[in-house]
Amino acid sequence: MQKIWRATRVALRWLRRLVVGALGLVAVAVLLAQLREPKSDRTWEPDWERQPRVSAFDGDRMTVENFRDFRWAAANRPSAATWRTETLDLRELAAADFFVVPLSDSRSAAHTMLSFEFRGAAETRYVIVSMEARRELGEPYATWRGLLNQYELAYVIGSEEDLLGLRAIVRGNELYRYRINATPGALRSLFANMVLTAEEVATQPEFYGTLWNSCTTRIVMHANLATGFSIPLSWRYVLPGFSDDLAYELELIGDGKIPLPTLRERAKVGQAIRGAYGSNDFSERLRR
Secondary structure: OHHHHHHHHHHHHHHHHHHHHHHHHHHHHHHHHHHOOOOOOOOEOHHHOOOOEEEEEOOOEEEEEEEEOOEEEEOOEEEEOOEEEEEEEHHHEEEEEEEEEEOOOOOOOEEEEEEEEEEOOOOEEEEEEEEEEEOEOOOOOOHHHHHOOOOEEEEEEEOHHHHHHHHHHHOOOOOEEEEEOOOHHHHHHHHHHHHHHHHHHHHOOOEOEOOOEOHHHHHHHHHHHHOOOOOOOOHHHHOHHHHHHHHHHOOOEOOOOOOHHHHHHHOEOHHHHHHHOOOOOHHHHHHO
């Protein structure tokens, strides 16, 4: 028994040393991460080579440069990379959709985006705003890296065919589309706030944070600042795969009559995106 006890004590001693050493390494990594400064002049993957800029804004009409409209052949390698300038009339902004893109079967990891619908006299245009981890050329994405200031924050403003097609076709993700319950006035304030913040981030870069400065936490921040929504602190947008649960509970999506599981099943649009991709009426076919 004494031999067993001595062996156990030795094993516990070594285990304690390993734990202390591991914690020390984590502390050093966190300290080094805090010493890094965000930059905008790195060599970026094509997705984030440019950042959106606002070249004119008179209260109703907004001109956005570096509007992204890529077509994709393979992950992170566009077959056609188009950056253009879009002039948008906020008076035409009539509706918006909330997109949830689960990244795993567990639902905890997901990407979220907002798509804004501008109904003009001649045509209806759809503009997506997406907040993402801006990766350098050849840099992989990992959740833990987003905890250690390894990525800058990127705002992407672009077309639905680009941002939805990339995820549904190239990456094989399922996507869920929910119509947002909000007045056009609230949506106009939200859109303007997001685009003007994108301009600030382009000139004053900041780090992406997996838990505190991500796609969904930024949407919540903008919604609370610009629209008068009062979205409370919740683990359900820290784990954004559950963000539609919170939106449903707050009556930001759904009509209150359809149960959330039924609404979620009806919200699936991955197959519709794949079927409409490349068509001249992509966004309209997606919504049919």
